[in-house]
Amino acid sequence: MPAAEEIDGDVYVSPVYLAGSTYTGDPALRPLLDAGFNRLDDDLANIYLSSPDQRIRVGWLPEGEDDALWRITGHEQPFAPPRWLATFDHYTPVEVVAAFTTALAEDHARGSNASVHGRIGSNRAEPLRPLAEAGWRVAHGPYLSVSQPPDRLALVTYVNGRLDHHEEISDQRSKWTVSGGASGYSSEWLGTFTTHTPAHLVTATMNRLADPAPVARYKDFVPERNRSAARITPVKPPAPSPLDIQRAAAARSRSTVARTVIASPALVYRTTTPLPAAAPARHR
Template sequence: MPPHEDLHTIDGDVYVSPRYLAGSTGTGDPALAPLLGLGWDLQHDDLGNVYVHAPDRRVRLGYLPEGEDDGLWRINAYKDPFGPPTWGACFNDRTPTEFVRAFTTALASAYEQGPDAYLARPVSGDGEHDPFRVVVPFIKQGWEFDRPRWGVFALQSPEGLAGVEFTTGDLDPEAELTTRDARWQLWAGKSIDRPAWYVTASTDTPVALLTAVTQCVSDPTPLLRWQRNTYSYIEGKVQLTPILPPEPPAPTPLDVQRAAASRRPAALPTPSVPRWTTTSRPALSGPRR
């Protein structure tokens, strides 16, 4: 277990289902933990933005609460530390923290395997690197193909409040890294044009990293949240289950014995009465002389 694994556990008073309507937890520590557990360098600026660098500077993460836009998490990888990014991913400020953590956990594992893993390009029909693997978790959970649009492959959740899009054709590499015009886009909310949260990933983002996110998003297990922090856009569309106090354990035979003993009345003390014997003399009548 990485040394930061047990820090800042996520708390709450309700379970939110489906989990992609849960919103952010408001803390970045759980998603930073997998990388910090590998000994990656952490720095921060005077505004409170955090920067994490791999030892060889070929992977960089920015946690940017004071950034220029709502892109709270920006993660880039490089073939050349001084060249342009090979791939980039962005999670906005309301993305559930668990989804970011799924990505950073997969990234930590890929980094330990080496550049062939964390710089692996998607290749159609190439088994584990086939981009189609990214959407398989959604198909297994009943997500449906969205209305066809030219150059866009899309799936939507059963109630229509989440979706994933894959754009075909040539894209501007710089725009993929700085805007939502990226190869991959995952979102939840009323529509893709007005998402509550979104994730973007550029063309060469490794399939294994994206699949880790889609598996986490499609997981039917609810997420723990504080009810006061749930968002208005999910009203009537999400199930909130209060956390009930744990039931007391079943009594053991010894517990039953102790309880019975506590209810048993105490024995009355034996009264002190003089015993009559044959040697006793009858009481004298009249005054003693």
């Protein structure tokens, strides 16, 4: 297998937390749009989605006022302050965000209130379970619970103590933080979840974070500092089907006949236009 620096063009990258951003929101917006969320675009290219009952709101904000590219909130009532807030910054892999929004869309499709209040029986340990099952180290301290993968290039933290709700909703503090990438500006990304963010939505995000399945990227989109640590493989063209092979053979056959005709104009003349008969000899 060629070294990562020798590969160019379209690639597969694993783990997802080292893949970098695609700088597009479509994969994370699409599940919500397919679920019937309303869409509003402003003249700055920001996109706002809301559930039909106006209790879930999603902003994709490339021209927002801070580093949060994604701001997602859940509300008790349409005009109530947010019950919970989730954010993801510009460098977050869109597949991580899509895991969260897909879970939101599934709640909406089931007609469930779980996307606002959570599921009965959920607990704070639930989101850490998929990480532990994937081999991440989980350590519980008096203030923080911390989880990291074996390569130590991602980090999930959970604050064990009670936080002020208004500080959380104003994005000053967060119950959960998740980040990834090698150290360095534009290589690390950050996501946050406040205390009342439903545990199953956080769990969906952690499931994708722990999933070793590679994601597609253009090589230059993978942060340079991450390339030596990530597993990067070229995208191979798909193997031709029997029908593809048959069509290619037919095309080559037609091409060979055409070249023969073009290269032998005399043959074309002889086979399409008879030669004039010789003039009869004159008798003297």
